[in-house]
Amino acid sequence: MLTVQNLHQYYGGSHILRDVGLSAAPGQVTVLLGRNGVGKTTLLKSLMGLVPIKSGTITWNGQPIQHQTPYERARSGIGFVPQGREIFGRLTVEDNLRMGLAYKSGSTPIPEHLYTLFPVLKQMLKRRGGDLSGGQQQQLAIARALAPSPSLLILDEPTEGIQPSIIKDIGRVIRQLADHGLDGHPVAVLLCEQYYDFAEELADAYLVMERGEVIAHGPGSEMQEKGIQRLVAI
DSSP states (O other): OEEEEEEEEEETTEEEEEEEEEEEOTTOEEEEEOOTTSSHHHHHHHHHTSSOOSEEEEEETTEEOTTSOHHHHHHTTEEEEOTTOOOOTTSBHHHHHHHTTTTSOTTOOOOTHHHHHOHHHHHTTTSBGGGSOHHHHHHHHHHHHHTTOOSEEEEEOTTTTOOHHHHHHHHHHHHHHHHHTTTSSOOEEEEEOSOHHHHHHHOSEEEEEETTEEEEEEEGGGTTTTTHHHHHOO
16 A cells, blocks of 8 residues: 655745645546646655655555665566656667566566557557557556556546547556456555546546645545535646
8 A cells, every 4th residue: 555644845946735635546436636836746646756755655555665766666566657648769679678677577578468558559560659649648658657667657637638538448458457466466546637528437536735735635436526526627
């Protein structure tokens, strides 16, 4: 389980994250909601060690990781799909997937289950990542993060700029990962999302951020009753 407590982070003199706390458990999709600019992406980057925190604790499987490097966090079983996908456009789909296995032995094969989740990738292994559509690139970015079989998957707005048919495919994969994982062991999923209907449909738990603080949280089944959509409407 991922547990975050009393997290504070600053950019210069600006207090970006204010006493943030959250948890993400195997078998659950925890949804992070909020308007643009409230600190969601900064929070996710802080969890991955891409942005240093000022104070607070980040605990993963019982161990504090707030002083670990991003690659140490990745090796501990945390996968990250950044906003904007950030695939390698000049590399082939196959080489992009191998980048997800960079810290493993060079002979480690690309897991076949990635092609079960995203069949289109097997058809395009030799195509350059930059030649794929936006939706296909997003599937590639998720598959790359899943290549080393993480126990926690963090996704930053995976539906941004994606066609509806692929949004459905991504939702199906997220649900499957939380329920069954890649090898029968459920994965913890932390999903940052602007598309409210997509988030509500998947959420086992939710958090809403405003001005760097968590202002609401609870079970996903209560989102409609609590009027959460009004809190995040632009």
